[in-house]
Amino acid sequence: MNRHPLVGWLLLAPSLLLLGGLVLFPILYNFWLSLHDKHAFMPVQNFVGLKHYVYFAGDPEFWSSVRYGTIYAGGTLILQLVLGVGAALLLNEAFRGRNILRGVVLFPYMIPTIVAVILWKWLLNDSYGLVNHVLVTVGLVRAPVAWLGKDHIMTSLIVMSVWQFFPFVVVTYLARLQTIPPELYEAAKVDGATAWRRFLHVTLPQTYNVLFVIVLLRSIFMFTKFDTVWLMAGEGGVSRYVRTLPVYAYSRSFTYLQAGMGATLAVLMFLLLLAATVVYFRAFRNDEAAA
């Protein structure tokens, strides 16, 4: 029978070629670029060693982008977790219409970012937006709020991003919830545990590992999120109140055409994530908990 290892490699070859050529090679090339002065379009390039790294260490804009990125990633992470876990717990209960709701709740995650952004810009519009209309009518604010102005743009961006990405938490958390043996809950009920204590002492320990992964992935995805942030605030005006690291790297490379500096920011982004990941594993990895 034709199970020669060579055939296995041959079948894998197209995948490896694409991943090697279009992911691994660019990663290495990116590192090399970060050591050079390079224009994004012109062929000129000069080796400058660690010059860019030294430059960014003293660049207030770099540090502010790290700060904004952390606020954005942290804020969206916490709210996504609360909303996503809450929704998953609800969708794990039996009630009529549950299956439809399980589908509908994924809609925000499926639609293109551009749609989510124009939709929220319309909802939050200062003169005609529905949100302001409701807030004014109910009496929570006296005059319409400039949600997309500099004072509130970060809040609006976070709210909009939570809406767009919380379904990820719902799907992954719900998948794990469904595999918890019902006997565990029955035993807890017999012991007279309240719903809150059942959540604390049965659900949470059972789902510790999936939460560990969700927090890890969501943090990485939010910290490297480009399109949502860029589309929400653009590059001029109010954008400097939400200029996260990915947006800063993009404008260095494609607006100021400093490919070398852009590449340096990408390396710094990677190093920051790597450091955070190592700390996170040290602090929260729990090998004994149920998978």
Added chain:
Amino acid sequence: VRRRLALYGAGLLLLVIGAFPLAWMLSTALKPSGEIFATPPTLVPRAVTLENFHRLFQETNFLTYFGNSVGVALATVVLTLAVSSMGAYGLTRFAFAGRERVAGLILMTYMFAPIMIIIPFYILVKQLGLVNTRLALVLSYTTFCLPFCLWLLRSFFQSIPLELEEAALVDGADLRRAVWHVVLPLALPGIIAAGIFTFILAWNDFLFALVLVTSEELKTLPVGVNDLFNATIVDWGMIMAAGVVITVPTIGLFVAVQRYLIQGWGAGGVKG
């Protein structure tokens, strides 16, 4: 009874969070321009009209963008499924040294967000002479879908008993036919899930489309619609109509094959 009420109340709230913004988009898209800015706003349009869609199709390049998006997304799905099912089959059914390490390495590439390599990626594509081509988009999307699809399909192939395949071989089929008639049909839920995932990623992508394509006639929907949005004073009715038209294929596909998708997601996780 109180518990029931709480459940349905929370369910209703979740329904509003998930669906209301999209319903509002549809409602705005169907309103005549006068009603769009009316106070108090009407939730259901008093006078339903298709004039926003008409303007979108007649006065902008929207249909060109739409055609480009469909072409790029479908080509990406075909290429990704071909490459990843071959690769996943190779990873499951052939024993070779370093197999697990290769699989692990593939998963690792999944951790790199496109923004972290977009600069060298752009320079590379430029040197290959592929800037401003649909091929560049198809290759980018295929590459970024591959790790997920390979892992997803691998887990599906692993769950198919080798004996079924061997039985077909004993019956005189060659390996290619055994795979085509036995393995692939059994892995269909996984293949569909991988296909939908790929389609949605290609359909929704903004970054690659922004960087790799600049000419008007090659633009895909996300970049094209962003241009429309930034062009002049925002024509909200028309922009919401554009939003509706972009959203329909994604949600339509999703609803059509939802059960396969949930199964696939459970097996592999999602990204974004």
